[in-house]
Amino acid sequence: MSTDDAHFQVTEMPVIRALTKAAKQALLTPGCRCRTAVTAVRTISVSPRQVTSDASFHSVSFSETDHPKVLITGGLGQLGVGLAKILRKRFGNNNVILSDIRKPPSHVFHSGPFIYSDILDYKNLREIVVNNRITWLVHYSAVLSAVGEANVQLAREVNITALQGLSNSSLYLVVFFCFFFGLHNILDFAAEHGLRLFVPSTIGAFGPTSPRDPTPDLCVQRPRTIYGVSKVHAELMGEYYHHRYGLDFRCLRYPGIISADSQPGGGTTDYAVAIFHDASKNGKFECNLKPGTRLPMMYIDDCLRATLEVMEAPTEQLSMRTYNINAMSFSPEELAAEVKKQIPDFQITYNIDHIRQAIADSWPMNFDDGNARNDWGWKHDYDLPELVTTMLNFIGSDSRLAHAN
Numbered sequence: 045m046s047t048d049d050a051h052f053q054v055t056e057m058p059v060i061r062a063l064t065k066a067a068k069q070a071l072l073t074p075g076c077r078c079r080t081a082v083t084a085v086r087t088i089s090v091s092p093r094q095v096t097s098d099a100s101f102h103s104v105s106f107s108e109t110d111h112p113k114v115l116i117t118g119g120l121g122q123l124g125v126g127l128a129k130i131l132r133k134r135f136g137n138n139n140v141i142l143s144d145i146r147k148p149p150s151h152v153f154h155s156g157p158f159i160y161s162d163i164l165d166y167k168n169l170r171e172i173v174v175n176n177r178i179t180w181l182v183h184y185s186a187v188l189s190a191v192g193e194a195n196v197q198l199a200r201e202v203n204i205t206a207l208q209g210l211s212n213s214s215l216y217l218v219v220f221f222c223f224f225f226g227l228h229n230i231l232d233f234a235a236e237h238g239l240r241l242f243v244p245s246t247i248g249a250f251g252p253t254s255p256r257d258p259t260p261d262l263c264v265q266r267p268r269t270i271y272g273v274s275k276v277h278a279e280l281m282g283e284y285y286h287h288r289y290g291l292d293f294r295c296l297r298y299p300g301i302i303s304a305d306s307q308p309g310g311g312t313t314d315y316a317v318a319i320f321h322d323a324s325k326n327g328k329f330e331c332n333l334k335p336g337t338r339l340p341m342m343y344i345d346d347c348l349r350a351t352l353e354v355m356e357a358p359t360e361q362l363s364m365r366t367y368n369i370n371a372m373s374f375s376p377e378e379l380a381a382e383v384k385k386q387i388p389d390f391q392i393t394y395n396i397d398h399i400r401q402a403i404a405d406s407w408p409m410n411f412d413d414g415n416a417r418n419d420w421g422w423k424h425d426y427d428l429p430e431l432v433t434t435m436l437n438f439i440g441s442d443s444r445l446a447h448a449n
């Protein structure tokens with residue numbers, strides 16, 4: 045026996061035995077999340093398809109004329125605060141709850157309901173959904189592509205699993221026994237409570253063997269990042285729950301999203317946000333992708349409007365449950381040329397981040413969103429010139445305001 049094997053036997057086997065025993069007991073113990081998950085899945089396996097239409101199965105009654113009551117998870121990232129703003133405008137301030145595991149800045153905290161919610165904690169999520177009579181769930185929590193490659197374990201936990209702080213061998217075992225899945229938590233109680241569930245996917249759900257110019261909705265999906273793998277998993281699980289249990293699952297594959305007043309959370313397309321801040325402040329930018337790297341992109345207002353539109357689309361208009369959406373495609377050199385039109389002295393240099401470059405080289409260059417346009421009328425407002433003008437105006441006026449204060 046090698047030293048490593050001996051070490052494994054001494055340190056890991058008792059852990060595995062103890063976990064096996066605990067997991068078996070837990071499955072038989074009322075009140076355990078493991079049992080709850082099993083119960084939830086069993087319950088929904090005879091519903092909502094098989095119950096009669098007048099059966100009072102769901103705890104939430106939701107007529108189409110009511111405003112939805114929305115919970116946004118992972119809401120303090122690049123997209124959540126903006127989404128809460130447009131949903132609150134439409135449905136009323138108190139009907140949209142923003143949640144995250146981070147402390148909100150004071151302007152967010154005072155702009156409407158905010159609640160702590162860790163998507164890894166099934167009981168906490170369930171309480172929030174029940175106590176607030178949530179009818180729409182927007183599941184934004186995620187670890188993005190570049191951060192995910194730097195920390196695969198974290199990406200796997202947040203994007204797929206809900207286990208923390210366990211060694212790999214015990215991790216697999218407990219996952220197997222206990223069904224403690226983050227996304228699966230969400231799917232289970234979304235189905236159980238009849239929620240409309242939105243989970244965003246990404247251009248990163250495709251890989252080097254997908255057609256890249258353009259990439260259609262349905263084609264080979266073999267991503268090479270943990271982020272992409274977790275998003276394909278979410279697409280497939282959501283669609284499976286839709287077909288199997290009638291879950292109202294809706295999913296858009298977003299391109300890289302560009303925003304002025306919120307920072308991106310560690311993705312491959314982040315350069316397309318940073319360039320505007322650096323151009324505005326210093327007149328120069330060091331780009332971490334090669335000049336010709338073309339990727340699909342979208343201004344945040346288009347992205348958030350698309351999200352609201354697909355959530356409001358009548359079911360009969362949705363021939364699919366996962367749609368590509370797109371607005372434009374450009375490379376760093378094309379973006380720099382457009383910025384230069386407004387800041388003539390602007391200079392771009394290149395210092396390639398090889399991990400991000402490899403990711404970008406495996407992603408779509410152009411995104412075919414014809415199905416979204418045909419089915420529910422998707423139409424973008426911002427092309428490259430409008431994007432650049434809007435971003436520079438916003439950042440310019442913001443920094444002028446900061447200087448004045």
Ligand SMILES: NC(=O)C1=CN([C@@H]2O[C@H](COP(=O)(O)OP(=O)(O)OC[C@H]3O[C@@H](n4cnc5c(N)ncnc54)[C@H](O)[C@@H]3O)[C@@H](O)[C@H]2O)C=CC1
Nearest residue numbers: 118120121122123162163184185186244246298300301309
């Ligand atoms: N921003 C973009 O360019 C794109 C975003 N998307 C998707 O849209 C969604 C939102 O994206 P962003 O706002 O950019 O992400 P982000 O990375 O900026 O924010 C993610 C948020 O999730 C939170 N979070 C992490 N672990 C959590 C946990 N255990 N429980 C609850 N919250 C947790 C973080 O605190 C963070 O505020 C993500 O699912 C992302 O994959 C898809 C394509 C493009």
Ligand SMILES: CC(=O)[C@H](N)C(=O)O
Nearest residue numbers: 188189246311312313
């Ligand atoms: C396109 C995305 O999903 C995100 N912005 C990333 O670059 O990881």
